[in-house]
Amino acid sequence: MLTDTILEDARWQEVDLDTLAERAAVAALAHLGLDPQDFEIAVLACDDTRIADLNRDFRDKPAPTNVLSWPSDERGAALDGAVPDPPVPGFAGMPEELGDIAIAFETCAREASAAGKPLADHVTHLMVHGVLHLLGYDHVRDKDATLMEGLETAILGKMGLPDPYNG
Structure with missing residues (x-):
């Protein structure tokens, strides 16, 4: 399996996060021409208290957020909008x-x-978003954001999900 999910909050079982995370990660890598069998991702399924602590510790933002990611290597492109x-x-x-x-x-x-x-659907989108961050994609600069959002929309579309940015 590509993803290894740690359930700290049992409510994640309601949406079967194990399956959603795996499906989203596989779809993202496959869309980019990467073999999911060659990689692994750890997923922490937590609550707002835990993610607020992580957000404070790693981003100096002491508030809950939806998803955080920590790439094992810095893969971001130097030029805005570059792959x-x-x-x-x-x-x-x-x-x-x-x-x-x-x-x-x-x-x-x-x-x-x-x-x-x-x-x-929302969680699937956020998992695709998180995986793209692990691969070096970002949305701080304008062209990077356009590239990342386009990839998210395309990946989710292949999964049969609607464009999260249009509607």
């Missing part, structure tokens, strides 16, 4: 670690409800 270099695959039986993702139940549920979207 990051792809990660080097691991060896047979030793997949390359892409990094870690943490996702918070209450914030995700609140955002999905406010947008009138199924929680599973």
Whole structure:
């Protein structure tokens, strides 16, 4: 399996986060021409309290957020809108670690409800978003954001989900 999910909050079982995370990560890597068998990602399924602590500790922002990611290597492109270099695959039986993702139940549920979207669809989008961050994509600069959002929309579309930025 590409993802290894640690359930700190049992409410994540309601949406079967193990399956959603795996499906989203596989779809993101496959869309970019990467073999999911060559990589691994750790996923922490937590609550708002835990993610607020992580957000404070790693980003100096003491508030809950929906998803955080920690890439194992810096892969971001130097030029705004450029495609990051792809990660080097691991060896047979030793997949390359892409990094870690943490996702918070209450914030995700609140955002999905406010947008009138199924929680599973919103979580799938956030997992694709987190995986793209692990691969060096970002949304701080304008052209980077356009590139990343376009990839998210394309990946989710292939998964049969609507464009999260249009509607």
